[in-house]
Amino acid sequence: MALFQKGQSGNPAGYHKGSRHKATLLAEKMLADDQNEILRAVIEAAKAGDSTAMKLCIDRLVPLRKGRPIAFNLRPVETAVDVAVAIGELSRAMADGELTVDEASAAASVIELHRRAIEMTDIERRLQKLEEASTR
Numbered sequence: 001m002a003l004f005q006k007g008q009s010g011n012p013a014g015y016h017k018g019s020r021h022k023a024t025l026l027a028e029k030m031l032a033d034d035q036n037e038i039l040r041a042v043i044e045a046a047k048a049g050d051s052t053a054m055k056l057c058i059d060r061l062v063p064l065r066k067g068r069p070i071a072f073n074l075r076p077v078e079t080a081v082d083v084a085v086a087i088g089e090l091s092r093a094m095a096d097g098e099l100t101v102d103e104a105s106a107a108a109s110v111i112e113l114h115r116r117a118i119e120m121t122d123i124e125r126r127l128q129k130l131e132e133a134s135t136r
Contacts, residue, residue, distance in 0.1 A: 070103050083115045 031038065045053035072093045077086050087108060094104040 067106070070099060070107070072098050074107075077111060077114050078118070080115065080118060083111060083118070086111050 042053050042056055046057045072089075074086055074089055075082065077083055090099065090104045090107055090111070093099045094101060099107070
């Protein structure tokens with residue numbers, strides 16, 4: 001037997017979901033007030049050889065890019081047949097080393113979304129024809 005129902009807080013008068021602790025809010029305000037000076041100090045420490053400051057600069061100031069633009073030849077995808085051709089082209093590009101597995105997978109996901117759109121358009125067109133035929 002559970003004391004509390006699912007989704008019900010044990011302390012209904014407690015913090016609301018998404019609320020932030022006073023100490024966190026204060027620390028953020030202090031940092032915001034002095035952010036330029038702090039940033040300059042971290043950069044100067046990094047220049048002086050402080051490896052922790054260097055890591056901070058790299059990790060926070062110049063974050064790693066997630067993904068990159070990729071360029072490869074891909075014919076327009078307008079029909080279900082074009083989808084199969086496009087997936088084949090992706091497979092070839094991956095096998096030839098033009099694309100990584102992750103890049104090919106991401107591109108295949110976009111092509112799959114396109115396939116679904118083609119399919120839904122086709123279903124809608126067929127349904128409209130059936131409705132028109134049934135009203136005659």
